[in-house]
Amino acid sequence: MKNILFLFCFLISMQITAQSTVKFRIKNAGFTVNGSFSSFTNQISFDPQNLSQSKLTGVVKVESVNTANSMRDNHLRNADYFDVKKFPTMKFESASIQLISTNKFKVNGNLTIKDVTKKVSFEMNYQLKNGKQNFDASWKINRLDYHVGESSWVTDDELSIDIHIEK
Numbered sequence: 001m002k003n004i005l006f007l008f009c010f011l012i013s014m015q016i017t018a019q020s021t022v023k024f025r026i027k028n029a030g031f032t033v034n035g036s037f038s039s040f041t042n043q044i045s046f047d048p049q050n051l052s053q054s055k056l057t058g059v060v061k062v063e064s065v066n067t068a069n070s071m072r073d074n075h076l077r078n079a080d081y082f083d084v085k086k087f088p089t090m091k092f093e094s095a096s097i098q099l100i101s102t103n104k105f106k107v108n109g110n111l112t113i114k115d116v117t118k119k120v121s122f123e124m125n126y127q128l129k130n131g132k133q134n135f136d137a138s139w140k141i142n143r144l145d146y147h148v149g150e151s152s153w154v155t156d157d158e159l160s161i162d163i164h165i166e167k
Contacts, residue, residue, distance in 0.1 A: 020166050022060055026143070026159035033072075039064035044167055046133060048099070048126060056094040056107060056135075058163075063088065081149050087114045095119075103127055107137065113146035135165040 022037045039061035046054045062082045065073050077084045094109040103126050111120045122139035142157050143149055151157065 019164065021162070021164045022058075023162040024159050025162070027156040029154050033067055035065060035067040037061070037064045038066055042165055042167075044133070044135070044165065046097075046126070046135070048103075048105075051097045051099065051105070054094075054097050056092070056097070056109070058092045058165075060090045061088060062090055083114060092120075097124075111141070111146075113148060116146045118145060133165075133167045135167075136163070138162045 020040075020042070022040050024035050026033050026035075037060045040058060042056070042058040044056055046056065048054075063077060063084045065076050065082065067073055067076070076082055079086070091112045092109055094107055096108045098106045098108075100106050100123065105124045105126060106121060107124050108119065108121045110117050118141075120139065120141065122137050124135055124137040126136075127134045138160060140158050140160050143159055144151060144157050149155065
């Protein structure tokens with residue numbers, strides 16, 4: 001029994017320390033709506049000493065959207081927003097990575113949402129902690145550029161994306 005309890009506690013601690021998140025924020029009716037995607041994968045080959053060979057790729061299953069409001073989440077999955085039946089994933093793929101300063105990098109790449117692929121650039125912080133690579137990035141996009149929803153006086157066009165990856 002003690003071994004099972006120890007294993008259970010160990011597995012819980014592994015889940016807590018191995019956190020990776022894909023989150024977003026957008027203003028709606030004057031309030032900030034926070035959301036996240038719980039299902040995503042990434043392929044990271046990152047060497048700060050060899051940036052030309054480094055590559056960051058992430059794929060998000062859009063159906064996993066969660067804003068803590070099931071009615072809103074279901075609405076976001078519909079054709080007028082993410083259209084998850086037709087476009088089940090979003091994807092980011094880096095094209096180049098440049099050093100800005102110690103542990104800070106500029107990432108250039110392509111972001112595909114629905115039927116639109118656009119070039120994006122953002123700053124990424126990188127740290128090696130306890131033998132794990134940690135990547136943090138935040139940037140803004142215009143949702144209308146990706147055909148996500150329509151112009152609205154209630155919902156902002158611009159939204160913030162926050163990503164934390166621990167490998």
